Amino acid sequence: MLHLVTNGLPFRHAGYTVRTQKLAEAQLAAGLDPHVVTRIGFPVTQGVLDARPSQRVNGIPQHRLLPLRLPYGQAALLARNAELAARLVERLRPAVLHAASDHGNGRVALALRETYGLPVVYEVRGFLEETWLTQAPGRSRDDETYRTRRALETTCMREADLVLTLGEAMKAEIVDRGVPEERVLIAPNAVDDDFLAPLPDGAPVRARLGIAPDEFVVGTVSSLTPLEGIGTLLHAGEELIRRGVPLRLLIVGDGPERPALERLAARLGLADGVVLFTGRVPHDQVRQFHAVLDVFAVPRTDERVCHLVTPLKPVEAMASGVSVAASDLTALRELVEPEVNGRLIKPESPYSWADEIEILLYSRKRRTEWGAAARATVARDRTWKRVAATTREAYRALGSLDAKP
Numbered sequence: 001m002l003h004l005v006t007n008g009l010p011f012r013h014a015g016y017t018v019r020t021q022k023l024a025e026a027q028l029a030a031g032l033d034p035h036v037v038t039r040i041g042f043p044v045t046q047g048v049l050d051a052r053p054s055q056r057v058n059g060i061p062q063h064r065l066l067p068l069r070l071p072y073g074q075a076a077l078l079a080r081n082a083e084l085a086a087r088l089v090e091r092l093r094p095a096v097l098h099a100a101s102d103h104g105n106g107r108v109a110l111a112l113r114e115t116y117g118l119p120v121v122y123e124v125r126g127f128l129e130e131t132w133l134t135q136a137p138g139r140s141r142d143d144e145t146y147r148t149r150r151a152l153e154t155t156c157m158r159e160a161d162l163v164l165t166l167g168e169a170m171k172a173e174i175v176d177r178g179v180p181e182e183r184v185l186i187a188p189n190a191v192d193d194d195f196l197a198p199l200p201d202g203a204p205v206r207a208r209l210g211i212a213p214d215e216f217v218v219g220t221v222s223s224l225t226p227l228e229g230i231g232t233l234l235h236a237g238e239e240l241i242r243r244g245v246p247l248r249l250l251i252v253g254d255g256p257e258r259p260a261l262e263r264l265a266a267r268l269g270l271a272d273g274v275v276l277f278t279g280r281v282p283h284d285q286v287r288q289f290h291a292v293l294d295v296f297a298v299p300r301t302d303e304r305v306c307h308l309v310t311p312l313k314p315v316e317a318m319a320s321g322v323s324v325a326a327s328d329l330t331a332l333r334e335l336v337e338p339e340v341n342g343r344l345i346k347p348e349s350p351y352s353w354a355d356e357i358e359i360l361l362y363s364r365k366r367r368t369e370w371g372a373a374a375r376a377t378v379a380r381d382r383t384w385k386r387v388a389a390t391t392r393e394a395y396r397a398l399g400s401l402d403a404k405p
Contacts, residue, residue, distance in 0.1 A: 001033070003037070006104070127305055133305075189311070218247065220297045234265055236299075249276065294367065332344065
């Protein structure tokens with residue numbers, strides 16, 4: 001199967017690229033033969049000038065579409081993307097085209113279907129027109145850009161032979177757009193079995209970061225964008241420090257919001273080691289930072305897209321057995337069962353976050369119990385092995401695989 005994606009490891013590290021890689025690795029382990037092809041120009045367009053047309057990333061063939069010149073204009077770019085991808089299809093002879101959002105990948109896959117008759121799976125990982133709206137002050141859903149993006153995404157969903165998505169809220173949105181419910185399957189964000197193992201000793205990382213043994217640590221692993229609501233966590237941290245709680249905030253990750261967050265931390269008086277910004281860390285080191293945390297925070301904002309899309313990072317924290325505090329949003333309710341495996345808190349309310357985190361920090365037994373329940377939830381429902389099995393059955397239902405496993 002040929003996965004058509006926007007970008008990929010090792011040149012871009014985010015939840016999107018991790019999902020692509022881990023799903024492909026799990027499919028390989030399940031006896032499938034996944035290949036990944038990234039959008040035309042990637043990663044040269046990201047400044048990687050010595051990129052090769054193909055490479056293997058942990059056993060997964062990754063193909064790059066790298067013409068000498070990129071055509072001007074979106075239509076010409078997608079046409080050239082489809083032309084170069086067609087050469088790859090002729091060489092690899094895949095059984096199915098598995099395109100992950102956004103619509104550019106879906107439209108290329110649908111164009112290839114017209115030529116080669118291959119079934120198309122469209123994997124909806126987000127609603128990017130909703131994300132765009134949060135980044136465009138003063139714009140509304142009546143804006144032409146919003147309506148055009150939504151229409152293109154909806155067309156890909158409706159025309160695909162099958163749609164995969166991450167959770168129930170996302171499935172409901174897709175069905176509302178006119179896709180028959182039986183053509184929408186859930187393939188949730190998940191983890192490797194390695195994430196379910198006991199955490200390593202957190203003492204070495206705490207010592208390296210200068211965190212005292214008697215200090216609490218609340219933090220997150222995330223791309224630093226406005227939607228993640230890290231500012232709410234910083235304000236809550238300021239309030240907890242004011243109350244005398246021995247607290248450190250650990251922010252693991254990078255992104256466009258980081259400079260603004262660092263300035264906010266300085267204004268709040270948290271810059272002198274109270275807030276630790278580590279920057280991006282390799283995925284295989286994430287659990288070392290989980291081991292430092294007393295509470296994993298997911299303070300996402302109260303935007304429509306956050307109600308719809310279920311993120312990957314809290315799933316990884318839950319698998320590690322870390323107690324999770326998350327914004328009370330529809331998508332996060334699919335992960336966190338209040339008072340069972342975590343706590344839901346009013347979004348964008350620093351005082352609510354401070355109150356609830358303070359209770360959690362001084363309730364070690366509760367944190368331990370919730371962490372264990374969270375790990376059990378992920379082990380039951382959210383492993384990449386299980387998701388790979390879901391995709392395998394989906395391909396088989398499309399007639400792309402033999403009946404035998």
